[in-house]
Amino acid sequence: MGPDDIPLFAMLKSRMGYLSQRQKVIAQNVANADTPEYQPRDLKAYSFKATLDQQSEGQPYRGGVVSPTATNGVQMMATSAAHMAPAKTISPWRSPEQADSETTLDGNSVTLEDQMLKMTDARMNYDAAVGFYQKSMALLKTSTRRPGG
Amino acid sequence: MTEIRSQSMATMAIAASALKAQQGRMRVIAENIANANSTARTAGGDPYRRQVPVFKPTQVAGGEGVSMAKVDPDRSDFRTEYDPGNPAADAKGYVKLPNVDTLVEALDMKEAQRAYEANMNVIETSRAMESRTLDILRK
Numbered sequence: 092m093g094p095d096d097i098p099l100f101a102m103l104k105s106r107m108g109y110l111s112q113r114q115k116v117i118a119q120n121v122a123n124a125d126t127p128e129y130q131p132r133d134l135k136a137y138s139f140k141a142t143l144d145q146q147s148e149g150q151p152y153r154g155g156v157v158s159p160t161a162t163n164g165v166q167m168m169a170t171s172a173a174h175m176a177p178a179k180t181i182s183p184w185r186s187p188e189q190a191d192s193e194t195t196l197d198g199n200s201v202t203l204e205d206q207m208l209k210m211t212d213a214r215m216n217y218d219a220a221v222g223f224y225q226k227s228m229a230l231l232k233t234s235t236r237r238p239g240g
Numbered sequence: 241m242t243e244i245r246s247q248s249m250a251t252m253a254i255a256a257s258a259l260k261a262q263q264g265r266m267r268v269i270a271e272n273i274a275n276a277n278s279t280a281r282t283a284g285g286d287p288y289r290r291q292v293p294v295f296k297p298t299q300v301a302g303g304e305g306v307s308m309a310k311v312d313p314d315r316s317d318f319r320t321e322y323d324p325g326n327p328a329a330d331a332k333g334y335v336k337l338p339n340v341d342t343l344v345e346a347l348d349m350k351e352a353q354r355a356y357e358a359n360m361n362v363i364e365t366s367r368a369m370e371s372r373t374l375d376i377l378r379k
Contacts, residue, residue, distance in 0.1 A: 111247040111369065115303055118251040118362045122258035122306045124355050125265075126295040203358050214365050221372045228376070 094228070103224045109137050109184055110217040116186050117210045120201050128198035130188040133209065137184075248370045250302025255362040257298065257305030262356045264308040265293045269349050276340040284330030288338040290314035314339055 094100040113134045120131040191202035268291050275288035296309035316339045324333035 107373070108247070111251070114362075114366060114369065115247050115251045115254065118254040118359075118366070119304045121355075121358050121362050122254050122261075123295070123297055123304070124258075124358065125262075125351070126297055126306055129297060203354065207358065207361065210362065210365055214369060217369050218372055221376065224376060 094231075099227055100224070103220050103227070106137065106220045107217060107224075109134065110213050110220065112184055113213045114210065114217075117206055117213065121203065121206050121210075124199070124201045124203055124206075126199060129201060131191055131201045131206065132186040133189040134184045134186050247302075248366045251366045252363055253301045254303045254305040255359045255366070257300045257307060258359040259356060261295055261306045261308050262352045262359070265295075265352045266349065268293045268311055269345050269352065272340045273342060273345050276338060276342050276345075278338055279326065279328040279335055281328070283328060285328065285336075287318060287328070287336050288340070289318075290316075290338060290340045 095104060116132050116134055120129075120133075123129040123131075190200035191205040193202050194200040272290050278288035280287050290313070291311045292314050293311050294309050295306050297304050298307040299305070318339050319337040320334045321337055322333055323329055323335045326335045329335045
């Protein structure tokens, strides 16, 4: 039993994973700011479904209430040989091409200002998630402390 | 290529590849500016031709970085100047001068600098995020 077994921590971990993945995608865009015909990418907004897709590995669903935030997640049960499992993707979050506000003559649509804004956004959200994680951890510590200790 | 598990290490590798590419671009710009007045050695010959760096997305450890794919010559026409006394002048007395415009090079240099700073920013942000994560261990 680790912190990941608590839904709140699992959710925060997933959120932090999403934000550092976004940071990587932004780094790719900034790196290619002068590459001809390069289209910037951005992750799809953090959603319940993406979180669920990420955790699709685990015990098959056998009825009853399943907590989607549990670390083992849910998986469709294959009752026939013809049933197909969803393909595993490298990244749980899709990164579609998303042009910025300007496109230069060489076909590059990366706008450094837009990317810097996105990066700051990712960083602030990340800091918030880490702060939340620490506060929750402190709460957990308080609750396990000996009375008067 | 080694597989990098940590997302922030991949981010740094991507930004580092961009720093390298912009550094290479600066080298080409320096070459152009240095040779802005280089005429031919022989009479009527071609002078220095401006070089243009071309970037392309490149796979680096853990993601898609960038690299300088090649350096292409600028195919635009040379400037000419009437200077019969010059050793590089042709039969009519005209000297071919490089197709380097120092103003364009200066602008290019500014752009390379801006891109370099942006990538440094990415590394700095990544580093700050990573150290925030490590803070969880400390408290």
